[in-house]
Amino acid sequence: MTAPAHTDRFTGLRKLPDAPAARILAAGNVVLQTPLALPASAAVPEMLAALETEGALIDMLQVLAHALPPREATWLACLAARKTVAEGALMPAPLRAAEAWVFKPGPETRAAARAALDAAGNEDDTALCAMAASMADGTLGPGELEDYAAPPGAVGGAAFGMLLTALFHDEDKVETRGPELLARALDIARGGNGTPAPTEEITP
Numbered sequence: 667m668t669a670p671a672h673t674d675r676f677t678g679l680r681k682l683p684d685a686p687a688a689r690i691l692a693a694g695n696v697v698l699q700t701p702l703a704l705p706a707s708a709a710v711p712e713m714l715a716a717l718e719t720e721g722a723l724i725d726m727l728q729v730l731a732h733a734l735p736p737r738e739a740t741w742l743a744c745l746a747a748r749k750t751v752a753e754g755a756l757m758p759a760p761l762r763a764a765e766a767w768v769f770k771p772g773p774e775t776r777a778a779a780r781a782a783l784d785a786a787g788n789e790d791d792t793a794l795c796a797m798a799a800s801m802a803d804g805t806l807g808p809g810e811l812e813d814y815a816a817p818p819g820a821v822g823g824a825a826f827g828m829l830l831t832a833l834f835h836d837e838d839k840v841e842t843r844g845p846e847l848l849a850r851a852l853d854i855a856r857g858g859n860g861t862p863a864p865t866e867e868i869t870p
Contacts, residue, residue, distance in 0.1 A: 675718075676711035679855040682733050687713040694732045694819020698725045723844045727829045730851040732822030736802035738854050740795065741768045743825040745850055745860045746832035747792040749843065760786045764795035773808050776800055780807035791831045798824040 683690065687710045691698070700722040704713060710733045717726045731739055747761045763782035767775040779799035786793035800807045801816040801824070817823075829851075833843055853862040 675852060676714045679711055679852065680857055681735060681738055681855045682710045684709065687729065687733070690733050691729065694822050696728060696732055696819060696822070698722070698728065700725045723848060724830070724833075726848055727833075727844075727851065728822075728826045730848075730855060731826035731829060732819055734822075734825070734851070734855060736798070736821045737768055737771060739821050739825040740764055740798040740802060741860060742851050742854055743795045743798050743828040744768060746825075746828045746847055747795050749832040750791060750835045758786075758790055758792040760790060760794075760796035761792040764792075764799040767799040767802070771802075776802070777808045780811065783807075791828065794824040794828040794831070798828075 686707050688704075688706050688708065690710065698717075700717060700720050702713065702716050702720075704716055708716075710729060713729055714726055717723075717729065731742065734742060744761060744765050747758075747764075751757060751761070760779070760782040763775070763779040767779045769775075776799060779796045783793055783796035783800055786796065798821045801820045803812075804816055805812045806814045806816055829847055833847060834840060836843070849862040850860040854860045
């Protein structure tokens with residue numbers, strides 16, 4: 667049985683584009699796991715409400731990762747990445763560089779994000795944050811890399827990858843972390859900093 671959609675949760679998402687959700691997903695080569703009977707003109711909030719009715723939280727996260735502007739999507743990825751860093755451990759370089767770009771977007775911070783991405787080890791999942799930051803303008807990075815277009819949906823894909831990593835990082839927290847990540851994404855979509863009201867953050 668699926669839960670009823672809380673459509674009021676999807677109002678005021680002013681950071682999301684007015685374009686049809688299907689067009690946004692197609693631009694990023696995104697295929698949802700959940701089939702929906704929505705008109706092609708359905709906006710992102712309508713798609714989110716329909717997905718919530720189906721209990722499709724992962725698809726909801728994917729839609730938001732691709733629909734948010736690059737800076738907001740990168741910040742969402744950074745918030746998710748923080749959930750994977752052990753308490754008391756140093757923040758990984760890719761995560762630090764990505765957050766620096768979010769706080770002060772520009773060629774220097776974007777170049778630092780690309781450098782952190784290139785230097786990241788294969789086991790450093792926070793490299794996805796640096797990837798999102800370095801490809802935020804639609805190219806592979808600053809400098810000579812600006813001559814090469816980033817893959818379609820690169821920022822959204824990196825952000826979604828980080829969300830999935832955080833979601834399944836701790837097996838005993840999956841059921842609570844999913845709604846938390848969704849609440850953070852919705853708060854960012856409303857223009858917030860990703861810190862929703864406690865009652866929304868913990869509601870399954």
